[in-house]
Amino acid sequence: MIPAPKAILFDWDNTLIDGWAAIQAGLNAAFAAFGKPAWSREQVLANVRKSLRDSFPEHFGDEWERARDIFYEAVRATHLEVIRPLPDSIAMLDAVAHLPLGVVSNKQGPLLRAEAAHLGWNVRFGSLIGAGDAMADKPSGMPLHLALKSMGLMAGPSIWYVGDTSIDMQAARAAGCTAVLLGDAAHDGGVAAVSPDIDFADGVALARWVGALDKQG
Secondary structure, eight states: OOOSEEEEEOOOOOTTOOOOHHHHHHHHHHHHHHHOOOOOHHHHEEEEEEHHHHHHHHHHHHHHHHHHHHHHHHHHHHHHHHHHTTTTHHHHHHHTTTSEEEEEEEHHHHHHHHHHHHHHHGGSSOOOOOOOEEOOTSSSSSSHHHHHHHHTTTSSSEEEEEEESSSHHHHHHHHHEEEEEEEEOGGGHHHHHHOOSEEEEEEEHHHHHHHHHHHHH
């Protein structure tokens, strides 16, 4: 049986917000500088999982740091202009606002916190942890533990981590938390491949489930 959440940590991109336009622009700027073909939005959605410090050495080898600088320059130029909350995000966050909430993302920490502040959402979260803030990024459980520590909480099944990919589910389990999938994970092989502890079609369904538990006591 899935325990009722005492606190919820969320992934950021494609879980709460759509910021893919800036990520795509950054990747394609780096790819162009190295003579690599550009990626479509669909390719970005299908392939972007790991943090930059884990993924860029795979793409760019020993020159990954130069590619990193190109990527971040392009992202910073547009990311605050293009981010948008996903359709159910605000209603979902309002519905669970009585719980301690946090964010753990593989987006660079300063970028994540700038986006949350731009949306006026930083006040919603007790912690905003991004790539580079912990010793390792997702799928490690370290950033989740860091977020919970800053919120005065301990990991356990009553802590939900909500995300949209298998890496999110792996990070939740590595931290000892309940792995919650939001959406159908069509970009990551589907629900069965992602293997969550529980899944919800959208934020409305998640909010309804938590609300029913609250009414039960």
